[in-house]
Amino acid sequence: MQDGREYIGIKEIVGPLIILEKTHNIGYNEFVEVEDKNGQILSGVVLDTSKEAVVVQVFEGTMGLDIKRTKARFKNKPLMIPVTKEMTGRIFSGTGKPLDRAPYPVSREYRNVNGDPVNPTARTYPRKFIQTGVSSIDGMNTLIRGQKLPIFSGSGLVHNKLAAQITRQAQIVGERSDFAIVFVAMGVKNDVAHYFIKNFEDSGVLQNVTMFLSLASDPSIERLITPRCALTFAEFLAFNLGYHVLVIMTDMSNYCEALREISTIRGEIPGRKGYPGYLYSDLASLYERSGMLKDSKGSITQLPILTMPNDDISHPVPDLTGYITEGQIVLERDLHNRGIYPPVAGLPSLSRLMKDSIGKDLTREDHPHLASQLFASYARVKDVRALASVIGEEELTPLDHQYLKFGESFEREFLSQDEYENRSIEQTLDMGWKVLAHLPQEELNRLTEEEILKYFAG
Amino acid sequence: MKKENIIGKVRRVNGPVVMGEVITSCNMLDTAQVGEEHLIGEIVKIEDAIITIQVYEDTTLIRPDDPIYGIGMPLSVELGPGLLGNIFDGIQRPLEDIQKIHQFFIKRGTQLPALDRKKKWSFAPLVKKGENVKPGTVLGTVQETKIITHRIILPSPLQGKIKDIKKGEFTVEETIARVETETGTEEISMLQKWPIRKPRPVRDRVPATAPLITGQRVIDTLFPVAKGGCCAVPGGFGTGKTLVQQQLAKWSNADIIVYIGCGERGNEMTDVLLSFPELKDPASDLPLMNRTILIANTSNMPVAAREASIYTGITIAEYYRDMGYDVAVMADSTSRWAEALRELSGRMEEMPAEEGFPPYLATRLAEFYERAGKMNTLSGQNGSVTIIGAVSPPGGDFSEPVTQHTKRFIRTFWALDRHLANERHYPAISWIDSYSEYLDTIGKWWDENIDPQWSLFRSQIMELLQKEVRLQQVIKLVGADALPDSQKFIVESCRMFKNAFLQQNAFDQIDMYSTVKRQLFMLKIIVRFYQHGAELLKRGFTLLQIKELDVYKKILRMKFNYSNDELDKYETLLQQVERMLS
Ligand SMILES: Nc1ncnc2c1ncn2[C@@H]1O[C@H](COP(=O)(O)OP(=O)(O)OP(=O)(O)O)[C@@H](O)[C@H]1O
Numbered sequence A: 001m002q003d004g005r006e007y008i009g010i011k012e013i014v015g016p017l018i019i020l021e022k023t024h025n026i027g028y029n030e031f032v033e034v035e036d037k038n039g040q041i042l043s044g045v046v047l048d049t050s051k052e053a054v055v056v057q058v059f060e061g062t063m064g065l066d067i068k069r070t071k072a073r074f075k076n077k078p079l080m081i082p083v084t085k086e087m088t089g090r091i092f093s094g095t096g097k098p099l100d101r102a103p104y105p106v107s108r109e110y111r112n113v114n115g116d117p118v119n120p121t122a123r124t125y126p127r128k129f130i131q132t133g134v135s136s137i138d139g140m141n142t143l144i145r146g147q148k149l150p151i152f153s154g155s156g157l158v159h160n161k162l163a164a165q166i167t168r169q170a171q172i173v174g175e176r177s178d179f180a181i182v183f184v185a186m187g188v189k190n191d192v193a194h195y196f197i198k199n200f201e202d203s204g205v206l207q208n209v210t211m212f213l214s215l216a217s218d219p220s221i222e223r224l225i226t227p228r229c230a231l232t233f234a235e236f237l238a239f240n241l242g243y244h245v246l247v248i249m250t251d252m253s254n255y256c257e258a259l260r261e262i263s264t265i266r267g268e269i270p271g272r273k274g275y276p277g278y279l280y281s282d283l284a285s286l287y288e289r290s291g292m293l294k295d296s297k298g299s300i301t302q303l304p305i306l307t308m309p310n311d312d313i314s315h316p317v318p319d320l321t322g323y324i325t326e327g328q329i330v331l332e333r334d335l336h337n338r339g340i341y342p343p344v345a346g347l348p349s350l351s352r353l354m355k356d357s358i359g360k361d362l363t364r365e366d367h368p369h370l371a372s373q374l375f376a377s378y379a380r381v382k383d384v385r386a387l388a389s390v391i392g393e394e395e396l397t398p399l400d401h402q403y404l405k406f407g408e409s410f411e412r413e414f415l416s417q418d419e420y421e422n423r424s425i426e427q428t429l430d431m432g433w434k435v436l437a438h439l440p441q442e443e444l445n446r447l448t449e450e451e452i453l454k455y456f457a458g
Numbered sequence B: 001m002k003k004e005n006i007i008g009k010v011r012r013v014n015g016p017v018v019m020g021e022v023i024t025s026c027n028m029l030d031t032a033q034v035g036e037e038h039l040i041g042e043i044v045k046i047e048d049a050i051i052t053i054q055v056y057e058d059t060t061l062i063r064p065d066d067p068i069y070g071i072g073m074p075l076s077v078e079l080g081p082g083l084l085g086n087i088f089d090g091i092q093r094p095l096e097d098i099q100k101i102h103q104f105f106i107k108r109g110t111q112l113p114a115l116d117r118k119k120k121w122s123f124a125p126l127v128k129k130g131e132n133v134k135p136g137t138v139l140g141t142v143q144e145t146k147i148i149t150h151r152i153i154l155p156s157p158l159q160g161k162i163k164d165i166k167k168g169e170f171t172v173e174e175t176i177a178r179v180e181t182e183t184g185t186e187e188i189s190m191l192q193k194w195p196i197r198k199p200r201p202v203r204d205r206v207p208a209t210a211p212l213i214t215g216q217r218v219i220d221t222l223f224p225v226a227k228g229g230c231c232a233v234p235g236g237f238g239t240g241k242t243l244v245q246q247q248l249a250k251w252s253n254a255d256i257i258v259y260i261g262c263g264e265r266g267n268e269m270t271d272v273l274l275s276f277p278e279l280k281d282p283a284s285d286l287p288l289m290n291r292t293i294l295i296a297n298t299s300n301m302p303v304a305a306r307e308a309s310i311y312t313g314i315t316i317a318e319y320y321r322d323m324g325y326d327v328a329v330m331a332d333s334t335s336r337w338a339e340a341l342r343e344l345s346g347r348m349e350e351m352p353a354e355e356g357f358p359p360y361l362a363t364r365l366a367e368f369y370e371r372a373g374k375m376n377t378l379s380g381q382n383g384s385v386t387i388i389g390a391v392s393p394p395g396g397d398f399s400e401p402v403t404q405h406t407k408r409f410i411r412t413f414w415a416l417d418r419h420l421a422n423e424r425h426y427p428a429i430s431w432i433d434s435y436s437e438y439l440d441t442i443g444k445w446w447d448e449n450i451d452p453q454w455s456l457f458r459s460q461i462m463e464l465l466q467k468e469v470r471l472q473q474v475i476k477l478v479g480a481d482a483l484p485d486s487q488k489f490i491v492e493s494c495r496m497f498k499n500a501f502l503q504q505n506a507f508d509q510i511d512m513y514s515t516v517k518r519q520l521f522m523l524k525i526i527v528r529f530y531q532h533g534a535e536l537l538k539r540g541f542t543l544l545q546i547k548e549l550d551v552y553k554k555i556l557r558m559k560f561n562y563s564n565d566e567l568d569k570y571e572t573l574l575q576q577v578e579r580m581l582s
């Protein structure tokens, strides 16, 4: 019908938004091609439409646009990207345009980047343990295939190193399967992207990695569309082609900032710290695009990375993320400063899917109780340390001293490992028992008598 | 369904909020359908000739001048046999049927009836020709699932005389009876509709006296909720709200469970869907799905339908209450519902109150929790709706508006504590910040039905826990060694109570569910152990000597070692404790 109607000249430009008046009836969320005076094509979508005016958000930003010569072509469809297997291994911009000088992908199939919500009845519950070779994760915060498990980090911490290590080492024990990686960069520096590319190259998986890059130098609004393009492609790989897809998204904090920017410009009522009230739903529309489906071989596992402003876990970005994802790996500055790698915080980290996916026949029978015991005992260490800082170590009871020893050993031996050290789950669990040996047996009330009899070395 | 006609045309689209110009008159809160795909919505505002519609589906490509259809009735749910064991979205579309059509994803514009139109149900009448019937009269029954008998009740406001009534196999739409009323003959089928925002009528509210038994010790023993009561579970992310709700959905002694996943994870609904058909209800020994209805409007589904989902759920709950059942509604999470309200209000450019929430947030919360209660229904039987609402405060800070307003309308409060969750002390229900205002009545129930000493033991342990809080403050300043043995023993006994009693692993086969008798034994054992231990200390024993007693170790492991069926072992252990002094 009204396909491809074009307007020359617009009414107003407000930040990344352009406003047009006296148009034909334009659809909400309709895709718009914006052409600047030099013939460069930008993409946008309609945020608000009425008989009076239409508001279009331009992803590449509005720099260089003018009122008179800007053209807007309304496409009568939502923003779509092509999906084809040939896109694997390639590099795209934040809006899905090729950056690798190879031609624009051709496909008969185009998909709406917003996707559709997965029907809960079509899902199947993720249960397969992924061995990352990292004790703090495998032992205490197990990653499951199809899980969305973010890394909560802080500026200057080693989240990239850890994410790279996980990508290198992640495997399902005893299984070889088709896997693919989708790497999404949002507002990160070029060197971060290169660090990952180098890593993928070194571990020989680069041809399985598809990248969507919206770097720090790119317009910020573009980031809003980048993860959507990437997840649309990931869904295609996983649910149509049967791949196990690992999606790394970094940095979600930049994404949220872009959302805040648009919201502020539109004059919406701000929620906490100026972020829009719908930040939760918006983030959910990304994070929920993960998991496993009943009638499909593939899966999408998400590893989003975010940096917590001021290391504050109650900041809206980590807070709302934690409310949506299935746990979180929290990195701790204190451990980092003491030279412990990976500095995975012992207590606030959590994997919600581990409960049904570890134990007898899955990892090892003692795993659930052992993990619970390590958490409990380490929590006690934190209390004793707090106490020691008040009354001095000399005043502590003998038992308290044993806890301090355990804590030290837990951090130095169990948590710590080399960036290239790949521990099997057995090694991880044995290490857990080894550090527990600093404690008297009576203290281990999360473990059964049989487990203690069988594994305890104290 | 009344015939639809064009009532207006679209003027503006802003996300799920659509404004339209009125062509023919329409009513506030009527259902409207937008565009050629007939996207379902509800008229939430009428001002001059402009209507505002909140649309329950994605409004992509809806444009000015698109038609708006009216169907002349408010947003309603379908009520009748076939609800149990089913899963619906926020506006009661059957998700399993949608999957059959669209496979993985939920596509918009799908219109399917909530209840299966082809399935035949065996209807057995309870009234005879010529009998006088009025709203609430049970016309007959259908065995809906193995455990639930569905009572077909004459809907209000009908009354009159039965002209004829049939027995046999019918679909939900077929006529089962005809009633002669003052205005003519009415055909009655098993299918009824009810507007979701309107509470179903009852005769009377009656006092809620019996506890909802949940099998969770910290709940049943310390902070019980009454059948027909209201309860909130607030907690930061990952503190265990969903797990508590799932535990209750599994083990509580309600007859019917309505589980509303309101703006939460898809996988959690899948988890329930996959595990409930496998799990056995402790009372009937039949799969839990036989008594469960799921409403799933997950976080990535349209936000307006999330707003509707809790009303859909509570209306279905009231319907089963009216049959005389005790229904428990789990709403996870009411904060996501409040956020949906906030988003819609913002898009309608209403004046915000605290933190952007609309000024009517408190009223809406009150209206929702008001729909709980133990009622004398129109059929004369008592039934109840218990509401357990999860609250997800931003940053885990309970001073925010949703938690604060909710607190005004609920009477049991299970405060989830981040510190406990971090230690993996589950359920992370704080024994300091939680409370139950039902204790007086429920205490009587325990004393009369289980053991006359229940209230006594409960208050003794609560007193000990309070003492321990103060002692912990002292320890933080000077260390435990500075305390006398008698006080150290209080700390030790409380630690024992926390480990051996309060902590209850939802995944432990023996411990996930505790019968009331077992709970009582465990409580008594620990309290008596403390009392005798304190006496031994007075007699000159040391703390170490007490900790080396055989009973000490046995108590710490009793929850793993002795199951619900092995009450004799608890009895033996209690006797052993009673002999500590000799
Ligand atoms: N009673 C319990 N027994 C064992 N584990 C538990 C228990 N309660 C909670 N957990 C653990 O805590 C995790 C988080 O619980 P849950 O998903 O219920 O949190 P939540 O409060 O609903 O979080 P959110 O607000 O993010 O949805 C679970 O995945 C489980 O590992």
Ligand SMILES: [Mg+2]
Pocket (backbone or CB within 6 Å): B241, B242, B243, B264, B332
């Ligand atoms: Mg939850």
